[in-house]
Amino acid sequence: MSVVTNTTTIGAIEAPSRRNTELALLAFAVVIPVFAYLNVGLAIDGKVPAGMAGYGLGLALLAGVAHLVVRKWAPYADPLLLPLATLLNGLGLVLIWRLDQSPRIIARYKTFTPDAPNQMMYSAIGVAMFVGVLLLLKDHRVLQRYTYISMVAALVLLLLPLVPGLGADVFGAKIWINVAGFSIQPGEFAKLVLAVFFSGYLMVKRDALALASRRFMGLYLPRGRDLGPILTIWAVSLLILVFENDLGTSLLFFGMFVIMLYVATERTSWVVMGLLMSTAGAVIVGSTASHVQSRVAAWLDPFECLKTAPEGSNMAMACDQMTQVLMSFGSGGILGTGLGQGNSDLVGFAANSDFIFATVGEELGLTGVMVFLLFYGLIVERGVRTSLAARDPFGKLLAMGLSGAFALQIFVVAGGVMGLIPLTGMTMPFLAYGGSSVIANWALIGILIRISDTARRPAPAPAPSPDAEMTQVVRP
């Protein structure tokens, strides 16, 4: 009888911790962005940028601290997650700094302040958050205790932007709050808290949801009272969409819930129901909310819609933005124009947040975009592996929920920017400018690392079992 479950990520007993692999990868994750930084400086000014040493040291310091903390407090963690996050964060900083140099963006805003220094600070806070998660959360199962508190917290976070005086309406989307001069996007944090709630709730209710159902036309239909939570989440995501103009967040939360429900219950009927409900929701909102309509129009045929939309209208703006983004991607071609040599700043406002991927598309080309997508795909894949390897259902669900949400966010943002689906106005994790996003995603990586550490930790030596002892023949 073997005690070692044979999954791919759990090695045999005495498995190598892979910390040195992580360190080597981290070296690349620091060196590549430093070279990118140099590249931008040379392309724009023709000389080595002044801040290069500071930038390189800062990034190396953050990576080093994170690595040491992982080495000490999560020695068996997945070795890929931290380098990938560091690399994306570092390249994101370079892209934001590159856009800071754009004379057109400087000219457009009367009081221009560069965003890169802020983003550097947010990244530091993000890494601090990562360290904090690893130090405070010695065992992810502790989070189970906060299931219902998490639910309340998530609802509060989601509804905060609607509080008068606190919420800020920025370009039509009410997803920010202003606290002490900082604007925070509570939705980013709600993503984590909701995942905790879903995991705790589903772990307890999975049997009821899976088994107490009637079979109807090949589908297992759940009982009415079990439909309660799914309907609630559906309604909440619709509310977010309607009152906060945030298509992306509602899609993200609902999708995450359906994925976790499916994993917990192993019932395909939930997926079918989830699809039906999201379609219904999309149709209702799509036919009533004008901003959704303009985004759909901008998605279907931006160039045509630009001609037909009344000048100065919301729709014309959405379509113009979409055409600019598409042309940005188009002019990148296969290899791109080279860092610092494109014109992605033509996209206009939000060039360094929602649309930062357009800069990747234009300046690094098809090649660069595919590399970035694969990096993100790799993070998701490591997350799913962690989930597979996790030995407790709560950890499984939590890792799956977080990586599923991450995957959905990537799809919704990149798909929106590339015109695959209607634009939703979310940000590319680690890449885009924005404190909340960077900090929340570093926390997400922290939690995944904690779960993977538990999952990959060598199983304790089996306790001597009395059954295993030699059978003694007792002679009468």
Added chain:
Amino acid sequence: MNKPLRRVAIFCGLLVLALLLRDNWLQLVRADELNAHPKNRRVQIERYSNERGNIIVDGKPITGSVDSGDKFYKYKRTYLEGPMWAPVTGYASQAYDANQIEKIEDGILTGNDDRLFFDRTMAMFTGEKKKGGDVITTLNGAAQKAAFEGLGSKTGAVVAIEPKTGKILAMASTPSYDPSSFAGYSAKDEKAWVALEKDKNKPKLNRAIREIYPPGSVFKVVTAAAALENGKVTDINAATDTPEGWKLPLSTKEMVNHAKGCANASLNRALEISCNSVFAKLGDDVGRDKMVEMAEKFGFNAEQFTPVRSSASVFDKKADRPGNALSSIGQFNTATTPLQMAMVTAAIANDGKLMKPYMIDQLRAPNVDIIKQNEPEELSRPVSPETAQKLQQMMENVVSNGTGGKGDLNMDGVKVGGKTGTAQHGEKNAKRPYAWFISYAKTSEGSPVAVAVVVEDSAGTDREDITGGGLAAPIAKAVMKAVLKTRG
């Protein structure tokens, strides 16, 4: 829980795959289309990001670039004597794209052309700033000036061609515009552009190649060529069988002659005094198909690329008999660009050989290497040398004895042939007629220049005075004189 987990993992993989496919679709398949999209300002930004090459006439640039210090478009195009050269250069505007040579040779002028790849690469290593190449035209500055000043405040166009080679020597069109006035994209530039767009006189229209006019009597040289080539007339001084009051075929309508003495006039005399009846009847005798064949050999019914595209001149291929007779005196549906009439004249002056008209002589790299040299090219041979000489004889007679007297240069050793035209148009010919004059000069070494002039409407001239001989011929004369002078 692992089975659904694996399925979700596959689902996540599919999401990434969808993104990868979409990206390939955008950046690989649609890249060219998006890049060339008119809304894409990158083309413009690139076009003005470095000093643009120049368009050169007589060894001197007629364009320039200034560093405007702008955030989007660093360099702005400037033009020397913009209105005079606008029909040649076209414009290059930061807001309104470019046209004509500025557009056609954009690759050379910006330095992005593939043929300049080596230069660009070398410049990259030597650290030189990227610069555009030059376009060297075939134009003659003095002739252009004569043409432009000759037209003055009148509406019209002039095209002068060197018959031997097809080199375009002058191309003027009035009223004109200054491409400098909207080279940028400021409010001022927009105002200038909008004003030009709204201007009823259409200053932006290049009348020399893009407007087709009824040619009136100048078309009679084509009919004469067709009659001679098809053997309808063998002796240009023999009387033709044309009664005064010749009726249009299948009609009771008589052909009206403005001149006296057209009854049975010889071809030579008929061209001299411009008899409608003689040429209408000749056109009818030759027949529609042969008339069409002749006109098309001269270049009718086809666009010409100089390399700037010209509108196609029209000779009706489906006209009935009376229509064909009217077409043969340049009425009915016949319509032609000034360029086309200059080509007809040049072919006659060049003893029947029509050379392809062109106005770009050389393309030059920034380091003054010639990367392309255009060579004269034969387009067709509309008439035999014998016919051409007969036509020359008649056209020279028009100038020395007939309506084209004001086109004569009175220079020793220079013979001038020409033909006037006063094209009536509009319903019942109510509009003010167009004055035409085509002519060429010829020395013992062949013909250095053929000119076509059209004056559309000359405000202030009495209607009775609008004739090709009176209005258009002096302009042609000035252009020919300028060309002869610059040739020494």
